[in-house]
Amino acid sequence: MSKAKQSEATGAGNGREDLNPFHIAQQQFDHAARYIPDLKAGLVEWLKRPNRMITVEFPIETEEGEVKNFVGYRCVHNLARGPGKGGIRYHPDVTADEVRALASWMTWKCAVLDVPFGGAKGGIICNPKKRTKEDLRKITRRFVSELGDAIGPHTDIPAPDVNTNAETMAWIYDTYDMMHKGRNNLGVVTGKPVNMGGSLGRNEATSRGCLYCTQQALAMGLVEGLDSVKGATVVVQGYGNAGAIAAQLYAEQGAKIIAVSDSRGGIHNPDGLDPDKVLDHKKKTSSVVGYPGTKEVSNEELLTIPCDILVPAALENVIRGDNAAEVQAKVIAEAANGPTTPAADAILFERGIQVLPDILANAGGVTVSYFEWVQNNENEQWEEDEVNGKMKAKMIKATEAVIEKQKEINASLKALEARRHERGRDGSPLAPVDLRTAAYVLAIARVADVTLERGIWP
Numbered sequence: 001m002s003k004a005k006q007s008e009a010t011g012a013g014n015g016r017e018d019l020n021p022f023h024i025a026q027q028q029f030d031h032a033a034r035y036i037p038d039l040k041a042g043l044v045e046w047l048k049r050p051n052r053m054i055t056v057e058f059p060i061e062t063e064e065g066e067v068k069n070f071v072g073y074r075c076v077h078n079l080a081r082g083p084g085k086g087g088i089r090y091h092p093d094v095t096a097d098e099v100r101a102l103a104s105w106m107t108w109k110c111a112v113l114d115v116p117f118g119g120a121k122g123g124i125i126c127n128p129k130k131r132t133k134e135d136l137r138k139i140t141r142r143f144v145s146e147l148g149d150a151i152g153p154h155t156d157i158p159a160p161d162v163n164t165n166a167e168t169m170a171w172i173y174d175t176y177d178m179m180h181k182g183r184n185n186l187g188v189v190t191g192k193p194v195n196m197g198g199s200l201g202r203n204e205a206t207s208r209g210c211l212y213c214t215q216q217a218l219a220m221g222l223v224e225g226l227d228s229v230k231g232a233t234v235v236v237q238g239y240g241n242a243g244a245i246a247a248q249l250y251a252e253q254g255a256k257i258i259a260v261s262d263s264r265g266g267i268h269n270p271d272g273l274d275p276d277k278v279l280d281h282k283k284k285t286s287s288v289v290g291y292p293g294t295k296e297v298s299n300e301e302l303l304t305i306p307c308d309i310l311v312p313a314a315l316e317n318v319i320r321g322d323n324a325a326e327v328q329a330k331v332i333a334e335a336a337n338g339p340t341t342p343a344a345d346a347i348l349f350e351r352g353i354q355v356l357p358d359i360l361a362n363a364g365g366v367t368v369s370y371f372e373w374v375q376n377n378e379n380e381q382w383e384e385d386e387v388n389g390k391m392k393a394k395m396i397k398a399t400e401a402v403i404e405k406q407k408e409i410n411a412s413l414k415a416l417e418a419r420r421h422e423r424g425r426d427g428s429p430l431a432p433v434d435l436r437t438a439a440y441v442l443a444i445a446r447v448a449d450v451t452l453e454r455g456i457w458p
């Protein structure tokens, strides 16, 4: 179901909640910017909007002999801290504003993790389930050639996202390399196959980082009565790269995976599921649905199953103003980008449900992408333990920094209000912030500082 139709069906978009992902990203930004009273007004406006948006339209000749046209986007949100970085998504519901939102979340994510990249993202409007592998290869190659020098190892570096994988990244690398012969082009894209300059640990990195973030937050006492993932009950929405591997890694740490889903629906067994066997079933049948010994549930129902940890790992806007009151998890670890809307955030905060926000919780992927890029530029191949260890250190540091930032802000609301007053900003009271806002404040301040330290060109 398209997002427009989905919001029509749920009523979530009927004037009550704006589900445009870019509007949501901007609302999140505006909310957080209020807690940085010294941020210059012009900088606020600039940081909110993307630096560049490229739209390309191109045909391919399909394996069936038809000519089909496609629209693709590549957005660079901000380059202050380094080259653009962000995945490429293939999905029929891709929109320009979704790509803008995803690009801006990449800027903040890289800043939270202190990874030296800016934010970017790409997408092609297509349904990969209806295209052959040969078609997808042509679509990828033509898209990369249309982008030309807009991407490059030191300008903008794509990676996998929904419905793209290591094979897609290999095609991107090969196409770019054919267009730029005679130099080391490996760093033009990350998430490549390991035998082609990919990093060990990249495939699992998003989910592994999500696990490290959850473990650290629980160890710091974020959720009363839950200090470890061991013995915790976990529900995972989405069973692709991020979701299936998250289920496996949480289970390895002693968690009980009680429900999972994909685009066709969900499965529930309160006694626990074996994530490897569920994945085998999905590989054989194309869906988790129908896995023996489970009760079928819809994706909507899945989100309301009582559990300790809910891991949304599919698409945006699944936890909204119209269903957040039904969520019965103690903590939400956002492996997906943008799964929770601002209206839902407010409800969850009020209910004391902690949300480990996407720009922190799923940042293991871009962190190991950064390590891949370093290895490519240095012609090195690091051991998997080294990759995981370095990523763990960064995830722990970022998780601590966000939790500390939340405490710092919430302890100084009156002082921040006074500073806003001094600066002539709107004087309405500042409410305590959740972890998402704290992460944004940390990230915005880092990007703003670098922008001003560099000095605005010219």
Ligand code: NAD
Residues within 6 Å of the ligand: 160, 161, 162, 163, 164, 206, 237, 238, 239, 240, 241, 242, 243, 261, 262, 263, 264, 299, 313, 314, 315, 316, 335, 336, 337, 338, 362, 363, 365, 366
């Ligand atoms: P993927 O294509 O590998 O998997 C997506 C999964 O979501 C599939 O199982 C699909 O069936 C399921 N899905 C699609 N629509 C659904 C729906 N309406 N309800 C339930 N499930 C649905 O994609 P991925 O790479 O795992 O990405 C998933 C999320 O994680 C996205 O939000 C992406 O931006 C985010 N993410 C991915 C990476 C990465 O490195 N792959 C990094 C950071 C964040």
